[in-house]
Amino acid sequence: MGYEVELVNVSKRFGGFTALRNVSLKVPASSLTVVLGPSGAGKTTLLRIVAGLERPDEGKVLIEGVDVTDEPPWVRGAVMVFQRPALFPHMSAAENIAFGLEAMGVSKDEAMARVRDIVDLLRIRHLLSKLPDELSGGEAQRVALARALVLGPRILLLDEPLSNLDLSLREELRAEIRRIQRELGMTMLYVTHDQDEALELGDYLAIIYGGELVEWGDAMSVYESPSSMRAARVLGHNILSPDCAREIGVSANAPVAVPPHRILLIEGGGCRVTRVARRRSYGVVDVACGGTRLRVAVGYDIIDSIKVGDRAGVEVRRYSVLKRP
Amino acid sequence: MRVRAAYAGSVISFLLSITLIYAPALSGLAPGLSLAEIGKVLSQDFIRRAFIFSLTQASISSALATLIGGAAAVALTTISSRAASPIRALALLSFMAPPMIVVSGFTALYGRGGILSSAVPPLRALGEGFGGVVAAHVFYNIPLAMNLVYSTLVAVPRELVDAVRIYSGGRLWPVIKRVIIPYASPALIASYALTFIYCFASFAIPLTLGGPAYSTLEVYIYYFYRMLFDYEAAAATATVQLAVLAIATVLFTLAYARLPPPPVGRRVVAVLPGRKYVRTVSFAVLAVVAAYLTLPLISVVIKSFLDPGNGLTLRGYERVFSPVFDQAIGASGMRVVGNTLYFAVMTAVIAVSAGSFLAFIGGAVADALLTTLLAISPLTLAMGLLNMYGGFLPAPVLIIFAHTIAALPLVVKSLRLGFLRVGREIADAARVLGARGLFYFLRVVAPLSRGSYFVAAALAVVVSLGEFGATYLIARPEFYTLGIVIYSFRGVRDWPASYAASTVLLAMSATLLLLLSRRLERWM
Structure with missing residues (x-):
């Protein structure tokens, strides 16, 4: 079982720059929480504070209700996997994986037995004798994951561990991380700026923007119905003022967020197509409806029939009312 | 826990620095630490002359070394790092050459009957007197300026150089004004201050090439202490010297703090436009600098096999x-x-x-300790060591003590550069995996920086081989080193023996430096 992690009013400054401002977050035990946000939002700082690599200027870090704010990393039961594998270049994969056990004073025999178990779980037994230089990016990241998992952590912190890998490898490892989390039941905090990753992995989604936690909750609820304008911006939703919303048939007294994939594009109507773009496995169409500009996600099956200048109508299927900011 | 470890490291570093440096230095200065004593030495004409000479030669030597070294650094960026490699190795050799070898080199090349001065008599000015002192100091410090400026220029972002080049239409002046001067200024100021410190407290070079008319304060400290046994005057002179060195050290520290981090593994960016005349001038600058740094050392070797008036000889080596x-x-x-x-x-x-120890956990205290060493001359420290420990520690121990202190700044610098190779990611990974203290040092830091240990050891050996002032003050004849007997052989006019001793010392230093030249390049 994993541990519950709680941050209480955590702030962190680096010189004049505030990396985190008054962040409070409770991560349920044995869940996978994804922390999503743009570059420089404070995601990595949050993870490093949980790991014990940075001390918050204000606030507390609780693990299973115990205040560990001033405790060093090795007593927290939390292990971190970094964006780059950070393997010790002078040690083989086996030595790298056993490193933490060696530091804990575990006997050699026991360490080797635990290493064997974990490499079987990650299917990397064939890599054990290789040096980091001889590993591919994906293999190195698997070894880094094994090095963390072999310690049997109650909390695993992952700082964009797949961002340096190519697409297919990223998808493969994503599935593996999810499988391991379910199998071992540990608490995972996973930092990313990739929404696909966030949606595929997260039980919970925390959105950080400008050093503040702007949204937290069940991953799909947050994604479909953000209540904060900054969260909606991070997620790439259309943000409309009440007047603009009215132009497309949405009546609200406050700004609303409309996810691009929850707008139906229909032939003919009062809007005009201003841009058509193809993305991987879906298309994006920008339309202007009077003074309102909207982004709509469409399937590949219809994108070929849409051209800039076409007239179109829109039907909003889901929206959420936003609190400011 | 972390806070406690860092605190303990700072306290131990501080205690170490008290034992090694501050207490001995204070002990050496103590007899002269009164206004009356300082006033007394400053009232003497020859001390005032020595003060002015120290100031003048240090100012001129530093300006010339910084100018030439800075030009050489810019020129060095116009050639490939492969071609720059031998020049940087040569620069390292001349920077680390024991002072008595440099003295021998300048005498062999420019002195009376020197290889070059015999053909071009006006060059005699570089072999003795004021000109000799300045020329030898410039020889020593060109590499220092060259490497400080070169390291800074290597850190210039390639995009910036490209942008300035595109927008300036390939003209030279905008590149100098917008890139070279802003980037190189802190390095030029730092190298001027550091060169000034070395030259102001110089001992072996003014003692031998300058003669009585061109002696520095450091020479008079020796004279008061060893010849006249006037410890108060020696200490008062050392105090005056310390005051000037302290000001220069502050200037150096301020400028050094503005330098970019050491360029570990950076690619060289050619900051000057690749025009033909630029390459020609750069090549000419480097050729002149290389000749200036090489010829004195070659002359020592040649002269060691020549018996004045009697042709070839091995007599010097036999002795x-x-x-x-x-x-x-x-x-x-x-x-x-x-x-x-x-x-x-x-x-x-x-x-x-x-x-x-200092490099691993010393932190800011170790930095401060090493910086203050700049302000304390070798003779001041030697006097202190004799005062504090001379009564119960034998001379060889004191000599090793003095050599160790002289070597520490370079040793710590090279080890810290090695430790930098560990990088933040590896260090963080080790910490979250539970590695700490000695385990972390032995399993992660030491193996990843083992190259820097070779470099540190080699530099310590070379510093010890070259140390002259403190050894000369402390040692009795049975503990003399090659540096001192070069001086002794000069004293009895046995030139082949003096040059032979210089060649042996040069061979020892050069072998080590050249063997490690690739690693040392990164250090420089």
């Missing part, structure tokens, strides 16, 4: 390696060679051990 007691030295030549190697090895062992 250096003779097992028989030598009246001029007060010991046998073999013993001197043995002493030199013994002190060097011991210095390397102790300096690397203490340096490891």
